[in-house]
Amino acid sequence: MIKIYHNPRCSKSREGLAILEESKKDFEVIKYLENTFTIKDLKALISKLGIKPINLVRRNEAIWKSEYKDKTLTDEQIIEAMVANPKLIERPIVVNNDKAVIGRPPQNIINII
Structure with missing residues (x-):
């Protein structure tokens, strides 16, 4: 399952979330400021x-x-x-199995979904 470590107050994080939504793939949103590492x-x-x-x-x-x-x-x-x-912590971070990217720029996310 794809996971995005997301901060809703961050514009780049919201852009990353939009990329995942547009991909139509299943993913989990983790608000890492609330559910800390x-x-x-x-x-x-x-x-x-x-x-x-x-x-x-x-x-x-x-x-x-x-x-x-x-x-x-x-x-x-x-x-x-x-x-x-x-x-x-830099954001957003997207994890897909054993791969992960920092979504800066958000287009980096496309490489692992």
Whole structure:
């Protein structure tokens, strides 16, 4: 089943959701600000994305700038920061079985559905 980690307040996330709706495929919407990630789940997602944890961080978020920006953090600490502050997680993220993409731009989603 396809899953989209979605924030309804984000325009890119809404665009990603629209792409999935237009595809007519079954998918599940996960509002990740309400149903937050565990460290284990976030590590698994990062592995599917094939990226370093820092590449999943929204570095323009105020919390990142004020709490983390100028610190040297390990991958584990970055993951812990995202779990503690899910607003830091880039969005939308779409997972289809063992593949995942960040929907920025939203057209990236087409590659895995």
